[in-house]
Amino acid sequence: MPSHRHAITISVGVSAAASPGPLYRHASGDGVCCARKKYGTKRGGTLTEKNDLVLELVMTLKQKKKDDRVILDSVRGIAKPGRMLAVMGPSGSGKSTFLHSLAGRVKQDKKISLSGRRYINGTPVTGDTQIPAAFIEQDVNFFPHLTVKETLDFRVELQMASVLSKLERDDLVAKLMSDLGLTKSANTIVGNTKVRGLSGGERKRLSIACEMIGGNSVLMLDEPTSGLDSYQAAQVLGTLRNLADQGKTVIAVIHQPSQHTFQLFDDLLLLSEGKMMYYGEVSNVRNYMAEIGYEAEAEVGTAEHILNCISSIVGGDADAEKASVARIEKIAAAADAQSRELVALEDGEQSDRKTKRIVGGTRSHPGANIMRQFSLLLRRSLKEIFRGKAAIIIKVMQQVSLGLIYGGIYTLGLDQSSIMDRFGLLSLIMIGGTNMAVAGTIRAFPKEKAIVSGEMDIKLYRTFPYFIAKAVSELPLIGVFNAIFSSIIYPLTNLQPGRFKRFLAITTGHGIASEAFGLLIGSISPNSDVALALMPPIVVLNIIFDGKNISEENTPWILKWVNKVGLIRWGFTGLALNEFEGLEFTAGGRRGPLTKTGEEALSRFGLDGQSIENVFTAQTKIVAGCWLLSYLGLSLTKQKFEVMAAPSKREKE
């Protein structure tokens, strides 16, 4: 595994309030910051100035029409190789924002402005550049039907194919599984809330393994123990401890750790209401708090005590609330004084360093070529689809029951009343097929989109091969489901003999077009709620313009285009042509003008000028249009991150 050791010195957050200066180093010039010298180092690697990663960050949330609200204010610290830094604080104190700002992963938002400085090994990291770190979000989703090994193989193939041989890649996967304690679960599927698979802790460890493939020496984790029981939390943190002992730099946002897990950390950055409350060694925080007047009772654990000290009391007793505000201010002032022991680098030295900018921690392009990306993505998608047995069984049952319902109700003869029945049945087949295909895709795709967006963010692959692989992988099951439905409904309803193959081709084309349509809605929608909300009006429009509910002449001009791209309309036209051409009707069954042939019936619905070829062409165009727009939708809705501006003069004062 390629590895570059990065010591990280973090000096985070300077608000509009006073700040000691842009960069910090160790007063004696020995590469060890004052805080660390004062509190000593027990574990892990050494910090040299060369290896410093210094971060200085100012994040201001600008709320329009309101005063600026400072989310992070004068927060600094140092993260070092071989050590684990805990970022702790009450809920809403800014822990997650801190970690995302540090990593360069604050989501773009017009209402906020982000400014500050980050340095890696003394070199400034600018703009929206992400620090070369493995970043593990709180909730990581995986393709649930892939095993641990398959998940890692997929990532390693994509990321390392150009730099490692097959043997080396296999070794890397084996090492990752061993380092993260996943070897025993290598062939277990990952699972999710619905599909039984890995435990929560194992899933967290898998997400760490995935992010470590590139050999990043820095790990940033947003609440790696959230949702885990104490045993699993201890296992995850134990794994991180091992990684730190191997020389990694670990920074983790952590909530109320037990005494045991708290002691696994070396350093601590405490935050409250966006302000720094303590930065230093975990082993000294208890004494430190006592020194500034907040001694813990013997029976109270350190983590519990410090969180009590820095939590404000809101509501209820006004005196208690006031006292808690004063207490937090006092602790913040002491932390500020403590951090001032860090000495600002000379201006000249800074400008020298600015000449070497870090241009990006993540690769600017994927490791595998586009064909390899496509074949890996296709294989993954097919595995995921065909292993989802429960979903397949449900869909087969849906097709069978729908076929039986139609077959049980319609028995088509050749009298006059059968003309309306035929049109009705064919229209219903199209409406039902559209609804099922679109709804199925809409429900499933946003979840997948969340996974692939993350993968595309780290440039694992490009949108184009993903998209083509996704679309192609859906085709076999569309064909199978449609064949099941068609072979039930066709004989049961007495549709015209000898036309089954074309019926199958038209309904399959319609199924593919409907899936493509669902994919489009899913791609442009931020989540499945929006996608599901968009579906009814769009499907209703399709039904209105299905070719028999409103005539072309009476269609409002603004909606004439819907008529041309109407999914249901083209499917219905195709089925009607296929069914009616060549039929001859008898006189009985209904009063009114006699319709003798299928061609006459088609003409009554304005379908006489159409051909099956037109239908296939229109379906192909709809599919191509939807795929293209979905591709654009996916490309354009990619997550963008806030650019970190340099602190303003006011902020630097």
Ligand SMILES: Nc1ncnc2c1ncn2[C@@H]1O[C@H](COP(=O)(O)OP(=O)(O)OP(=O)(O)O)[C@@H](O)[C@H]1O
């Ligand atoms: N982009 C943003 N827009 C508006 N408010 C924001 C934004 N980012 C962060 N905040 C606010 O900043 C504060 C800190 O949020 P953050 O999620 O960092 O806290 P936290 O300490 O991680 O909380 P928790 O432990 O509950 O997850 C919150 O009040 C949050 O609403």
